[in-house]
Amino acid sequence: MKKNEFLAQLKNELKKNNAAETEDIILEYEQHFAFKMADGYSEEEIAAKLGEPKAIAAQFDSAKDEGGKAAGGGFFLKLGLGFAAVFEALFYILFLAWDIVLAAAAIAIFVLGGCLVTTLNISALIPYMPFLGSLVFGISVLGLAGIFGVASVYCFAFLRQMIKASVRWHKNMVSASPLPPLPCNPQFDPKTRRRMRTVLLGALAVFGVFFVLGFVVLALQAGALGFWHHWNWFV
Amino acid sequence: MNTQYKKGVLELCVLSMLKDKDRYGYEISDNLSKSIDIADGTVYPILRKLKSDGLVTTYLSEESGGPPRKYYSLTELGKSTFENDRAEYLEFAKTVESMLKEKTDEKE
Numbered sequence: 427m428k429k430n431e432f433l434a435q436l437k438n439e440l441k442k443n444n445a446a447e448t449e450d451i452i453l454e455y456e457q458h459f460a461f462k463m464a465d466g467y468s469e470e471e472i473a474a475k476l477g478e479p480k481a482i483a484a485q486f487d488s489a490k491d492e493g494g495k496a497a498g499g500g501f502f503l504k505l506g507l508g509f510a511a512v513f514e515a516l517f518y519i520l521f522l523a524w525d526i527v528l529a530a531a532a533i534a535i536f537v538l539g540g541c542l543v544t545t546l547n548i549s550a551l552i553p554y555m556p557f558l559g560s561l562v563f564g565i566s567v568l569g570l571a572g573i574f575g576v577a578s579v580y581c582f583a584f585l586r587q588m589i590k591a592s593v594r595w596h597k598n599m600v601s602a603s604p605l606p607p608l609p610c611n612p613q614f615d616p617k618t619r620r621r622m623r624t625v626l627l628g629a630l631a632v633f634g635v636f637f638v639l640g641f642v643v644l645a646l647q648a649g650a651l652g653f654w655h656h657w658n659w660f661v
Numbered sequence: 662m663n664t665q666y667k668k669g670v671l672e673l674c675v676l677s678m679l680k681d682k683d684r685y686g687y688e689i690s691d692n693l694s695k696s697i698d699i700a701d702g703t704v705y706p707i708l709r710k711l712k713s714d715g716l717v718t719t720y721l722s723e724e725s726g727g728p729p730r731k732y733y734s735l736t737e738l739g740k741s742t743f744e745n746d747r748a749e750y751l752e753f754a755k756t757v758e759s760m761l762k763e764k765t766d767e768k769e
Contacts, residue, residue: 458687458690477700482703486706616728616729
């Protein structure tokens with residue numbers, strides 16, 4: 427039996443037995459596979475040594491049935507949950523709007539950075555800047571776009587996880603056999619999290635360094651600290 | 662040997678492995694299956710049962726270059742339970758051993 431097949435069968439059997447924290451159990455067996463595979467065993471060997479998924483699942487205690495706690499019961503509970511859902515939905519819409527703003531800002535800043543780097547001045551919207559200054563400054567703007575990009579991705583993941591956790595919570599409130607609550611903060615796998623951190627720190631560094639550098643270059647090219655006056659940017 | 666019989670003792674073995682240091686699930690399963698002939702899959706249900714009985718707790722610890730590992734650690738209750746059960750088992754095993762030996766001696 428292959429790893430995925432084994433895990434799928436085990437999950438199925440655990441669900442049938444109404445075992446608590448199925449995901450957590452599966453994770454443990456996944457790690458077992460990972461360790462054994464690192465030692466050079468084949469997936470089939472590992473699965474065979476683990477035993478039958480059905481037999482394993484039978485060894486896990488099933489979740490305590492709390493005698494239909496509030497199952498179907500409590501008109502007021504449901505009414506309250508309904509009201510809570512309305513307010514939550516409003517909050518999520520607000521949060522989504524915020525995230526769209528972030529994403530739009532990231533795209534706009536990225537385009538601006540691209541224009542500066544390539545000195546592509548569409549209908550003279552960008553005030554005049556000599557080439558070198560525009561290039562250095564453009565790179566810093568691209569870094570800023572990176573920061574906004576990561577922020578919008580993070581916020582979106584945050585929103586998604588919050589909605590998931592809240593749906594789970596709502597279900598648990600009226601369900602007889604509650605599932606474990608989900609965390610509210612975004613659940614990235616370690617690799618993605620590390621990559622996002624690297625991108626964010628890199629973008630931050632690029633933005634910081636090139637912003638200062640761009641300021642210096644522009645000031646030198648204009649021969650004045652307030653270079654924007656020199657080229658009459660705000661007139 | 663009878664699997665049902667072994668399972669009862671396995672809990673004690675797991676506790677004894679955790680007595681001196683915290684270990685992650687695979688470490689326990691690997692160590693046990695090396696010395697006792699059981700299916701690899703049996704250890705995880707035992708760990709979970711010990712946890713729901715409050716004898717062990719778990720925590721995640723991130724290792725360099727790998728997924729976070731779930732470590733198991735004895736609670737105070739686990740420690741005292743282990744000491745009790747250990748003494749009880751050793752006493753029991755001693756009695757059983759001496760009884761079984763007498764029997765074979767008679768046969769010879």
